[in-house]
Amino acid sequence: MTHNINKNIKKEYNNFSTLKKQKPEERRCLPCMKYKVELLTGIRPTGDLTVANYLGAIAPIVELQAQGVSPVVFVADLHAITDNEPATVRQYIHGVVADYIALGVDPRKAKIYLQSDIAGEVTTFTALLARLVSVAELLRVPTLKDKLKSNARPETANALLLLYPVLMAADILLNRAKKVPVGEDQLAHMEVTRMLARRFNKRYREIFPIPQVLQVKSLRILSLKGKGKMSKTNPGGAIFLTDDIKTVANKIKAAETAFEGVMNDKLESLVLIAKGLAKTESECEEVDAIIQAHMSGKRVMGQFKQILTRIAQNFLEEFQTKRVEILRDPSYIPSVLEEGSKVAKENAIETLSAVRRALQFD
Numbered sequence: 001m002t003h004n005i006n007k008n009i010k011k012e013y014n015n016f017s018t019l020k021k022q023k024p025e026e027r028r029c030l031p032c033m034k035y036k037v038e039l040l041t042g043i044r045p046t047g048d049l050t051v052a053n054y055l056g057a058i059a060p061i062v063e064l065q066a067q068g069v070s071p072v073v074f075v076a077d078l079h080a081i082t083d084n085e086p087a088t089v090r091q092y093i094h095g096v097v098a099d100y101i102a103l104g105v106d107p108r109k110a111k112i113y114l115q116s117d118i119a120g121e122v123t124t125f126t127a128l129l130a131r132l133v134s135v136a137e138l139l140r141v142p143t144l145k146d147k148l149k150s151n152a153r154p155e156t157a158n159a160l161l162l163l164y165p166v167l168m169a170a171d172i173l174l175n176r177a178k179k180v181p182v183g184e185d186q187l188a189h190m191e192v193t194r195m196l197a198r199r200f201n202k203r204y205r206e207i208f209p210i211p212q213v214l215q216v217k218s219l220r221i222l223s224l225k226g227k228g229k230m231s232k233t234n235p236g237g238a239i240f241l242t243d244d245i246k247t248v249a250n251k252i253k254a255a256e257t258a259f260e261g262v263m264n265d266k267l268e269s270l271v272l273i274a275k276g277l278a279k280t281e282s283e284c285e286e287v288d289a290i291i292q293a294h295m296s297g298k299r300v301m302g303q304f305k306q307i308l309t310r311i312a313q314n315f316l317e318e319f320q321t322k323r324v325e326i327l328r329d330p331s332y333i334p335s336v337l338e339e340g341s342k343v344a345k346e347n348a349i350e351t352l353s354a355v356r357r358a359l360q361f362d
């Protein structure tokens with residue numbers, strides 16, 4: 001289904017998957033603490049998910065799960081309250097978990113936990129890590145700079161925005177995660193995480209194995225309209241997984257494409273969506289053929305949009321049916337989260353007590 005998109009991720013994953021091939025940096029940490037979680041990923045419960053969230057963050061996890069990896073997924077509600085009301089965030093938690101399961105994350109193989117179920121450990125650790133980075137360094141994080149330029153202002157943005165990368169480092173290091181798949185938007189944050197782990201190791205004791213980035217290349221799906229990437233908090237240009245068939249058709253109809261013979265970022269994103277959501281190889285071939293025609297100067301964007309609409313509608317219909325089934329039993333999602341949080345809590349307690357010992361703070 002997502003074969004083309006996930007080629008890169010598969011290749012990269014195979015490169016790192018054996019502990020034997022560790023770089024010296026990681027080997028040094030082995031006597032102290034080992035990687036605990038092979039693959040960690042988080043999602044902010046800030047709204048219904050978009051097809052970009054699926055293609056950029058969830059499809060690669062499902063793919064790796066199929067190869068035998070047991071991922072850990074956390075619902076990042078503490079991250080989400082940076083720019084959303086806690087009461088609003090709460091409303092989205094169960095829906096996001098249902099989305100993940102309906103998209104193929106299997107709770108029998110993966111663990112799904114709620115970040116605030118281990119809030120005590122996460123926030124304590126955030127405070128301990130925040131001591132290792134200066135305010136000036138945090139102000140230099142490019143994602144913060146971008147955010148302050150676009151949709152937040154230093155006068156009104158709350159201070160959690162500044163601490164965002166430290167909180168993220170706390171999640172990753174508490175889990176002692178080996179690989180963290182991130183889109184381009186999160187690369188700078190991963191650098192902060194790695195830097196904090198190294199600083200802690202150097203200043204106190206070598207307890208952290210350094211987490212690695214599993215970069216999902218070329219997967220920055222753009223907004224269907226206007227500037228920037230597709231994102232759930234910018235609904236105008238997003239296809240939501242919960243959109244009904246008619247809405248999807250209208251959104252695709254209004255999407256920006258390219259002139260005959262031209263390939264641009266917008267069209268490339270639409271092609272990624274089409275091929276990523278396609279259920280069969282023949283649908284992918286259909287997309288390739290129409291894009292070939294387009295590149296040779298033919299006027300086929302109308303036809304391309306029809307194909308894209310059909311593919312998206314099929315995908316969404318199947319997804320939405322599954323999601324309804326999952327949510328039918330009101331005790332199912334809470335039980336999945338309870339199981340996941342139990343494991344996360346055990347790991348977090350283990351890591352945090354090692355941290356406290358290293359700091360002589362217990």
Ligand code: ATP
Nearest residue numbers: 044046052056057183219220221229230231232233
């Ligand atoms: P928000 O507007 O709340 O930030 P978002 O749509 O950007 O919402 P996040 O919860 O920030 O979603 O990110 C969830 C995951 O989806 C991350 O791994 C992120 O890299 C990925 N992701 C988000 N937007 C895109 C995109 N446009 N293309 C590819 N991947 C994306």
Ligand code: MG
Nearest residue numbers: 044185231232
């Ligand atoms: Mg985001």
